[in-house]
């Protein structure tokens with residue numbers, strides 16, 4: 001285990017870093033250099049802004065959930081509407097940023113992994129728009145669970161590769177994507193969350209920070225005050241770090257990250273890394289990881305494929321240890337309840353991932369005053385989830 005406490009580039013406290021095979025060192029270093037270059041190049045960010053405006057549909061709205069607020073009888077609840085971004089989730093913010101970076105680096109072939117398919121769909125869209133080839137690795141189990149997203153990716157010209165190793169889910173897809181990258185170092189690996197070796201956690205946060213920047217300004221412009229609490233679901237942690245980054249310097253704003261509590265607290269039955277995880281290295285970075293006593297990566301479970309992952313982004317590990325953000329979990333059943341309540345009371349069908357943040361707000365709002373504000377990052381829309389929810393509710397559609 002790493003015990004040094006000196007802050008180095010790519011470290012968040014002791015967390016983060018770059019734990020990669022020697023064969024990837026030169027490739028990752030090239031990426032790091034390219035990212036540092038575009039960070040100092042205003043024309044890159046202008047182009048990204050322009051495309052967010054004309055392609056992604058940014059800025060996404062801020063919605064006052066008045067029915068929900070009134071019925072819960074406590075804090076006023078606001079929603080940052082990433083569900084209205086093109087392709088239906090916040091994933092496009094990162095896919096577009098990295099797609100433009102890849103293009104600047106002269107790359108023509110993009111590799112990506114996907115779990116539920118949302119990152120794969122966002123990457124496929126960006127690649128067709130920028131004229132890049134796209135290969136997406138997806139676990140065979142996930143391909144079966146998320147057929148509509150597989151078809152979407154193929155419609156947009158992506159080559160979707162089925163991964164048949166391990167549990168045939170997200171972590172196996174990441175392994176396969178990394179393997180492809182090792183044998184095709186000229187390709188660009190477009191990682192989908194604030195995870196993996198440096199510079200990904202920093203770069204993905206930077207591309208997702210547009211959520212927090214917009215939301216903070218929208219709160220000031222339309223409500224005239226900052227929220228008391230910001231809530232986001234945490235899978236790898238990209239939508240959460242994106243909105244948190246807008247408020248992390250506002251000491252009076254509480255930050256709450258919601259992990260997947262799954263079916264129970266038993267190892268293997270959930271994906272709450274801060275409730276049972278231990279510090280370790282997984283897929284390139286040091287963070288909290290669900291593992292057994294021998295350090296073997298544990299199985300995970302969540303009703304939402306996007307939160308079903310054994311590790312959490314390293315910056316969240318730092319925010320957790322420093323107690324700047326508070327992490328808790330919501331069970332499958334509570335998320336299902338949140339999914340139905342937002343649909344019924346606001347006419348907004350949330351992604352099952354986002355429904356975890358809704359469920360936390362449902363228990364928190366009644367404990368607060370009516371002049372206090374909860375801001376929820378509604379990370380995505382729930383159209384992809386209607387079949388699995390209908391199944392859970394024993395409804396035939």
Ligand SMILES: *Cc1c(COP(=O)(O)O)cnc(C)c1O
Nearest residue numbers: 118235236237238239306353380
């Ligand atoms: C992928 C996804 C998530 C989880 O990923 P993070 O990197 O933790 O944001 C959450 N919500 C939606 C809608 C997603 O598609």
